[in-house]
Amino acid sequence: MNNNKAIFFLLLLSVFLLSLYASSAARVGGWSPITDVKDPHVVQIGEFAVSEYDKRSKSGLKFETVVRGETQVVAGTNYRLRVTANDGGESKNYEAIVWEKPWLKSMNLTSFKPARF
Incomplete structure (x- = not known):
């Protein structure tokens, strides 16, 4: 059961980091109002x-x-x-x-x- 919690946590962390990277990548070099x-x-x-x-x-x-x-x-x-x-x-x-x-x-x-x- 602890293994499932660890996998869930890593998956959640990965999604968070990916969304953070995607939002910052869109700003660098792009135009912002x-x-x-x-x-x-x-x-x-x-x-x-x-x-x-x-x-x-x-x-x-x-x-x-x-x-x-x-x-x-x-x-x-x-x-x-x-x-x-x-x-x-x-x-x-x-x-x-x-x-x-x-x-x-x-x-x-x-x-x-x-x-x-």
Whole structure:
């Protein structure tokens, strides 16, 4: 009877560890939603994205807000943000990807394009 309890315990432990591994494996390298797009750090990244794009393109865009976003853990963090920016008096949505390495105090705009719905 004790042997059955030991087998049951090992089986239960295996299922628990497997589910723990599966949930963490899905997060590493995958995109996770940002729950608070009004977080000052997220807003700062959105402002950086619009400002950096404007420097490169001389488009005259002015940051308005972050609408939604996701993060991805890489060698640092990728932020994929939907931002609204003013383009000559008209608000438009854009998708920006910023790669941040906080330990180097470094941000790099890797993509910026009109958002598709």
